[in-house]
Amino acid sequence: MAEVATxxxxxxxxxxxxxxxxxxxxxxxxxxxxxxxxxxxxxKVCLPDGPEEFARALRRRGSRRPVVVGDDRALLRAVTLLHRHRELAGCALSLVPVGPVLGLARSLGVPTGAVAAARAVLEGAERRLDLLVDDSDGVVLGAVGIPPVPRRGLGAAAEGAADGAADGARPWLRTYHSLVRTLAHPRPVRPGAQVGAGPARLRVEVDGVTLVDLDQPVEAVSVVPGTAGVAEVEVRPLSVGAEASPLTAAGRTVTVSGAHFRYRADAVESGPVGRRTWTVREGAWGLTLPTR
Structure with a gap:
């Protein structure tokens, strides 16, 4: 299908x-x-009952500007559909966040109150944002975390950073940095609680340069869109005794490989996979945000 005109x-x-x-x-x-x-x-109001009707409504939008009323998963679904039909370049999305998972919406700078969000749709301006696209054509709007961090942790980090950055020019970027810190410093596990897979042996490459190799166990890896078309990568090595300093890098392509691992991208957990590559698409999608 041809790209939608703007x-x-x-x-x-x-x-x-x-x-x-x-x-x-x-x-x-x-x-x-x-x-x-x-x-x-x-x-025009559409009330889809499931993913197929959601996709059909979006595809039949014609010249109308689409407004998604839903949570992070609904926004991700809309961006994924437009990406797979190669229509992101010509379609700016708007979002009114409603639902149980809103950490990503907050991190992007979308007001979470119904009235404020609706007014932003009517009075705001399109902002072009970077997108992570993986080698299976999946998209990431916010952060990738390895191993997966519980959703409530990501949501709490997003809420705190969004509240603290209300006066900044790029509150969404500050929130991404907060997500990195959350991923690198997981919350303590209470005694008796089930622990995840634990340290992993992974190779992390940024633009073809190895940041950490299989001989160094790691506790956490995070990948987030940064600025100017690059991803910010942080690797937390396994610490023995004194706390190990995180390893950081920035680049357009990030590849993680090694033992089969799971990861969380936005609100979705994926895997296990043995290898995954994420590539930054600069300014690939548009979102209507408040102008002040």
Missing amino acids: SARPDQLLLVIDPVARRADGESVRIAKDVLSAGAAHT
């Missing part, structure tokens, strides 16, 4: 309301719908 009028909106959002907080969905309908000349 001539969609800002007053023509397509509201794709995720079923999880409708079940989780119907009142916020109603408020967002009312604000957007009052502020736009024409609003």
